[in-house]
Amino acid sequence: MRLQLEAPPKPPSQFKDxxxxxxxxxxxxxxIVAGGSTNGKxxxxxxxxxxxxxxxxxxxxxxxxxxxxxxEVSQILAGRYLIExxxxxxxxxxxxxxxxxxxxxxxxxxxxxxxGLVRTFTALCGVIMTLATVVSAYRLSSHVLPIQRRWxxxxxxxxxxxxxxxxxxxxxxxxxxxxxxxxxxxxxxxxFPVEGTAQRTRLVxxxxxxxxxxxxxxxxxxxxxxxxxYLMLSAGSIRKLxxxxxxxxxxxTAICALYFLLFxxxxxxxxxxxxxxxxxxxxxxxxxxxxxRPEIWLLVVIASIGWERATRQMKMVALGGSxxxxxxxxxxxxxxxxxxxxxxxxxxxxPLAGLALVIPVSRVYxxxxxxxxxxxxxxxxxxxxLSAVILVVFSASLLMSLSQANLLVNFYxxxxxxxxxxxxxxxxxxxxxxxxxxxxxxxxxxISTDQVTDPFYVEYYGKTGMDGYRASIADRHYDVIILDGxxxxxxxxxxxxxxxLIKQHYNLVASEPGLNGTSIDIYKPHQCILTTPAANSKxxxxxxxxxxxxxxxxxxxxxAGSQVSISQAQTCNKQSSLKFTPTAESYQVGVRLxxxxxxxxxxxxxxIYIETTTDNSGNNVIGMAAFDQNWQxxxxxxxxxxxxxxxxxxxxxxxxxxxYNEIDxxxxxxxxxxxxxxxxxxx
Numbered sequence: 064m065r066l067q068l069e070a071p072p073k074p075p076s077q078f079k080d081x082x083x084x085x086x087x088x089x090x091x092x093x094x095i096v097a098g099g100s101t102n103g104k105x106x107x108x109x110x111x112x113x114x115x116x117x118x119x120x121x122x123x124x125x126x127x128x129x130x131x132x133x134x135e136v137s138q139i140l141a142g143r144y145l146i147e148x149x150x151x152x153x154x155x156x157x158x159x160x161x162x163x164x165x166x167x168x169x170x171x172x173x174x175x176x177x178x179g180l181v182r183t184f185t186a187l188c189g190v191i192m193t194l195a196t197v198v199s200a201y202r203l204s205s206h207v208l209p210i211q212r213r214w215x216x217x218x219x220x221x222x223x224x225x226x227x228x229x230x231x232x233x234x235x236x237x238x239x240x241x242x243x244x245x246x247x248x249x250x251x252x253x254x255f256p257v258e259g260t261a262q263r264t265r266l267v268x269x270x271x272x273x274x275x276x277x278x279x280x281x282x283x284x285x286x287x288x289x290x291x292x293y294l295m296l297s298a299g300s301i302r303k304l305x306x307x308x309x310x311x312x313x314x315x316t317a318i319c320a321l322y323f324l325l326f327x328x329x330x331x332x333x334x335x336x337x338x339x340x341x342x343x344x345x346x347x348x349x350x351x352x353x354x355x356r357p358e359i360w361l362l363v364v365i366a367s368i369g370w371e372r373a374t375r376q377m378k379m380v381a382l383g384g385s386x387x388x389x390x391x392x393x394x395x396x397x398x399x400x401x402x403x404x405x406x407x408x409x410x411x412x413x414p415l416a417g418l419a420l421v422i423p424v425s426r427v428y429x430x431x432x433x434x435x436x437x438x439x440x441x442x443x444x445x446x447x448x449l450s451a452v453i454l455v456v457f458s459a460s461l462l463m464s465l466s467q468a469n470l471l472v473n474f475y476x477x478x479x480x481x482x483x484x485x486x487x488x489x490x491x492x493x494x495x496x497x498x499x500x501x502x503x504x505x506x507x508x509x510i511s512t513d514q515v516t517d518p519f520y521v522e523y524y525g526k527t528g529m530d531g532y533r534a535s536i537a538d539r540h541y542d543v544i545i546l547d548g549x550x551x552x553x554x555x556x557x558x559x560x561x562x563x564l565i566k567q568h569y570n571l572v573a574s575e576p577g578l579n580g581t582s583i584d585i586y587k588p589h590q591c592i593l594t595t596p597a598a599n600s601k602x603x604x605x606x607x608x609x610x611x612x613x614x615x616x617x618x619x620x621x622x623a624g625s626q627v628s629i630s631q632a633q634t635c636n637k638q639s640s641l642k643f644t645p646t647a648e649s650y651q652v653g654v655r656l657x658x659x660x661x662x663x664x665x666x667x668x669x670x671i672y673i674e675t676t677t678d679n680s681g682n683n684v685i686g687m688a689a690f691d692q693n694w695q696x697x698x699x700x701x702x703x704x705x706x707x708x709x710x711x712x713x714x715x716x717x718x719x720x721x722x723y724n725e726i727d728x729x730x731x732x733x734x735x736x737x738x739x740x741x742x743x744x745x746x
């Protein structure tokens with residue numbers, strides 16, 4: 064027998080003249096589920112408060128001890144750069160799928176209350192998404208239902224949003240997804256059903272909420288054409304059509320178009336970037352969409368059961384919204400970030416799921432009350448048994464949901480345990496290489512983000528990609544290297560491909576435990592590495608004196624022995640070094656190569672240790688030069704940037720090998736003392 068939505072089961076004979084079931088006694092019967100009197104509004108308010116507190120705690124408390132995520136860091140730092148210095152962080156609009164809105168919000172909160180305040184706000188956005196789901200489900204439910212039953216449908220829909228794993232994940236860390244979801248879902252709750260009072264107020268409010276959601280995350284714009292088209296086709300009259308165009312469709316279209324005109328170059332670059340960025344692309348769509356998200360498809364099944372009981376507008380909203388997000392995701396790419404976008408699918412399906420779950424439960428109650436075979440106490444026993452089953456199912460679902468949500472957010476390395484060790488080892492350093500962008504957050508502002516090289520981009524003397532990483536590591540360009548395993552294929556490339564090279568040139572000074580058997584490894588450069596010279600090269604090792612080296616004034620002739628001495632103050636591999644003391648008139652040191660006409664030179668390599676009057680933090684530009692047999696000057700373009708206070712190898716492959724009379728090293732005027740170890744000249 065098909066159960067009708069419009070009326071509960073026929074009541075006992077003593078209630079026939081009333082035409083509706085008896086009102087339950089507040090405090091004794093679950094009136095929200097069972098239907099009945101409207102004298103229990105205090106319980107509706109109390110239920111909303113409990114649901115809000117629960118949704119907030121589920122998002123904020125389990126994740127509060129996790130260090131900053133890579134996704135959070137770029138947005139927070141972009142906001143802080145804008146607020147504190149008025150500069151743009153890393154051209155963020157060319158690769159981030161949102162405007163400056165969320166960075167400014169996140170950056171402001173980080174300045175005021177740190178990462179905890181940022182996550183408090185996103186948890187509150189999760190509460191707003193939950194309440195928006197409640198309101199949408201209530202407003203879209205049939206008015207034929209008793210008001211308490213409509214609230215029951217709304218509460219169940221909100222509960223789905225409150226405890227669903229992907230919704231918990233979105234509200235657990237500070238990215239623009241939480242703000243986008245909260246604003247968009249609030250806009251839907253205000254706008255639908257379109258019919259009703261205060262049309263203009265609701266249209267304008269929805270337009271503003273949708274635009275805020277768009278500014279938070281551009282993907283929201285995929286819903287706009289469908290919403291606008293529906294509003295136009297369902298207007299029913301010219302007056303309503305003009306009203307909807309004037310107060311919603313027109314302003315939303317105009318302001319989005321204006322935003323595109325203002326930021327068209329950034330948006331064009333972002334579009335190009337999105338087509339080339341494949342770090343999140345999955346080669347196994349079944350894994351991303353089905354195997355890893357079974358709860359979504361269970362919700363689809365439950366929602367389908369509530370389909371026939373839904374109003375026309377609830378069906379339109381659910382079908383249109385779900386179709387848009389699924390279509391976008393499938394057409395665009397099989398993306399690991401589907402879990403973030405699944406919150407919209409959840410939002411559109413939750414009201415149908417509420418109908419599917421509430422109506423049968425309420426009917427079981429009324430059938431128990433109306434049955435001639437059951438006493439009042441028997442009905443109560445049946446309802447208590449049903450409540451116990453619901454409680455067990457809810458508890459199990461909540462535990463599984465929390466477990467799944469933890470898997471989503473704990474996918475990112477947790478630096479919390481290692482932060483004291485990291486801060487101890489980065490004190491006073493200036494150049495850092497890391498495979499996790501999150502480290503920039505903890506080093507800022509003591510170390511500028513420009514001095515932290517991440518796994519996504521490097522440029523080292525014209526070399527990029529893996530060649531750039533290899534060259535900079537081999538030159539011991541970084542004061543510290545910190546690896547936690549990285550995120551995604553690009554993030555993992557440093558630890559996967561370059562660990563061996565790092566160990567050749569750096570010492571492992573600390574290793575802290577991470578999640579899932581991983582570790583956070585901290586490397587510092589070897590103080591000095593002397594490679595074995597080639598058999599046919601000329602070597603100056605300064606073991607037997609200055610070996611003809613001396614200062615070369617900028618206005619004067621080379622002077623062997625001038626400004627130099629042998630020193631043990633800074634040794635390289637326990638080998639004596641040549642100490643050079645630059646002056647304002649003479650900041651160049653060199654050596655004559657001996658026989659008339661010079662000797663053949665193809666490359667020069669040496670170890671340098673420099674001290675300066677100021678902390679140039681790696682910006683000490685050093686040049687390598689040579690005079691050919693005609694005493695013509697040649698140099699390497701002054702390409703070497705040597706950090707203050709540690710040994711570093713520099714080399715020069717001469718573009719025109721040949722006979723040279725003299726080789727020189729040219730230092731910046733800020734240099735006070737320079738130590739040189741083992742100069743190797745290859746013919």
